Amino acid sequence: MPTPSPSALPIRRLTPRDLTACADLSENRGWPREEHKWGLLLAAGAGYGIDDPEGGLVAACVVTDYGAAGRPDLRAIGMVLVAERHARQGIGRRLMRHVITESGTTPLTLHATPNGQPLYEGLGFKVTGRAEMVQGHFSAGGVDPAVTTRPATAEDLTTIVRLDGEVFGTDRTHVLTRLPAFADQIRVAEESGRVIGYAAAWPNMDTHVVGPLIARDTRTAKALIASLAAHTGLPLRTDIDVRHEELLAWVKQHGLKPVAFNAVMTYGISELPGDWSRRYAPLTVAAG
Numbered sequence: 001m002p003t004p005s006p007s008a009l010p011i012r013r014l015t016p017r018d019l020t021a022c023a024d025l026s027e028n029r030g031w032p033r034e035e036h037k038w039g040l041l042l043a044a045g046a047g048y049g050i051d052d053p054e055g056g057l058v059a060a061c062v063v064t065d066y067g068a069a070g071r072p073d074l075r076a077i078g079m080v081l082v083a084e085r086h087a088r089q090g091i092g093r094r095l096m097r098h099v100i101t102e103s104g105t106t107p108l109t110l111h112a113t114p115n116g117q118p119l120y121e122g123l124g125f126k127v128t129g130r131a132e133m134v135q136g137h138f139s140a141g142g143v144d145p146a147v148t149t150r151p152a153t154a155e156d157l158t159t160i161v162r163l164d165g166e167v168f169g170t171d172r173t174h175v176l177t178r179l180p181a182f183a184d185q186i187r188v189a190e191e192s193g194r195v196i197g198y199a200a201a202w203p204n205m206d207t208h209v210v211g212p213l214i215a216r217d218t219r220t221a222k223a224l225i226a227s228l229a230a231h232t233g234l235p236l237r238t239d240i241d242v243r244h245e246e247l248l249a250w251v252k253q254h255g256l257k258p259v260a261f262n263a264v265m266t267y268g269i270s271e272l273p274g275d276w277s278r279r280y281a282p283l284t285v286a287a288g
Contacts, residue, residue, distance in 0.1 A: 011098050014047025014060060022047070025057045025081050032205045038062075040182050041079065041286060044175045048095060058083055059091050063099055064287040065106075066170040073170040074273065075103050077110040078286025096123055100267065107268035111239070111285035117263050128271050129264035131285065132248060134256040135207060135237040138229035143254075147223035152186040152198060159195045160188070167214050169274025175283065184208065187227050189220045199224040200283070201232060210238035213281035218246045221280045225251065238281045247280060 014022065019042060023033040041047070045064035052058045061080040067073030077099060082092045100108065100123065111131060112120050121127075152160065157177070165171050179186060183200035185208075190196065197215030201208040210228055215221035221244070229236055236256060240248050241264075252258070262285055266272060282288050 009050050009053075009058060011048055011050055011095060014042060014049045014062075016042045018042065018047060018049065018057070018060075021057045022049075022060050022079070025060055025083060026079075028056075028083050029081055031081070034204060036182075036203060037284060037286065038079070040175075040178060041284075044178055045076075045287065048099060050091065050095065052083065052086075056083070058086050059095050061095055061099065062286060063103075064175065066168070066172050066175075066288070068171070069174075072106050074269075074288075075099075075106050075108050076286075076288035077108060078284070078288075080110075080116065092119060093123065096120070100124075105268065107266065109264070109266045109269075109272060109288055111262040111282075111288075112265050113260070113262060117265070120265050123267070125265040125267045126270070127263045128266045129276075130242045131239040131262050131264060131282075132242050133237065133239045133259040133262065134248070134251055135235055135259050136256040137235050138225070138251075139255040140226055140230060141254075143226040144219065144222065147220050148190045149187050149223050149227040150190065152188045154180075156188055156195065156198075160186075160198050163195060163198065164212065164214055167275050167278045169272065175287065179283075185228055185231055187224055189215065189224055191216075196220055197224055197278075199228060199281075201228040201236070203234075204237065206234065207237040208232045208234045209284065210236055211281045212283045213238065213240075214278055215280055216278060218244065218250075221247050222250055226254075239285050240281050241276060241279065243276065244280055 041062040049060040050058040059082040064076045065072035183202040185201040188198045197220040199213045
């Protein structure tokens with residue numbers, strides 16, 4: 001019996017049981033396996049995939065909904081991958097069209113690499129911003145200690161969720177409540193007993209990724225990054241909105257090196273909701 005063409009294979013919902021297959025697909029495309037991140041995305045969001053009759057996955061992506069359950073305000077798409085031997089056959093486009101159709105009128109967003117951007121533009125996504133990935137060992141010399149930071153406690157979670165919703169523009173409770181188990185550190189910044197920002201650092205291969213990073217101003221964002229760096233021996237990695245020029249210049253002065261740029265793209269809306277001036281870095285570019 002001939003093997004079916006990948007273009008005829010059904011698209012199905014992935015579950016956390018597909019984590020190893022997703023990590024294998026990442027590795028197949030030369031990406032890190034990132035099993036820790038895949039675990040969060042498959043638990044907090046919805047995965048879509050195409051099974052390979054010979055084993056594993058032909059393609060996969062994840063979609064994370066934000067807003068009221070069943071009535072999302074925004075869907076973030078990430079980890080769009082097609083196995084090397086099935087690349088350049090229109091499978092990624094087919095998977096994206098499926099997600100777009102399933103999303104109906106719900107606005108979509110994603111971070112696109114330069115290689116992926118033409119595909120998304122062909123589907124109607126528009127570039128609305130850019131983020132720069134930086135990575136390296138943070139050097140703490142000369143850091144301003146004026147902003148008070150401390151480890152977040154369980155009692156802070158409600159405040160963090162409220163602040164995040166105000167800044168992000170929609171509710172991320174179902175993701176943020178998983179953050180204590182996902183991240184190695186969560187820290188808050190305070191002024192007069194009021195939380196004015198928070199940030200997390202979570203393990204990803206041989207780095208700690210800083211994200212989300214929400215802060216009242218750049219001085220607060222600097223203090224949160226410095227406080228996270230002070231409690232890890234690993235290199236830091238983060239993706240900073242390029243409009244935050246002062247913060248980007250500062251992290252580079254303190255040892256983080258430019259790695260890559262991603263285009264922030266949207267479908268169905270002209271710009272992301274919320275207050276970009278207090279949104280410095282996403283949890284991960286795969287989930288917004």
